[in-house]
Amino acid sequence: FVLIRFFGDFQLEKKVKAEYTKNERIRSNIVITLTVDTIEKYEATHHIQKEV
Structure with missing residues (x-):
């Protein structure tokens, strides 16, 4: 699995996780x-772009 640690920015976390998990x-x-x-x-x- 991919664990991504942020500072409460869950929208960005979802985007980054999606990018990383495209690569099997x-x-x-x-x-x-x-x-x-x-x-x-x-x-x-x-x-x-960050969603504010």
């Missing part, structure tokens, strides 16, 4: 810990 090869015991900086970089890379 990495759907294993992975713990992804994202800091705010990492989230911003991910958003920029994957063109994800």
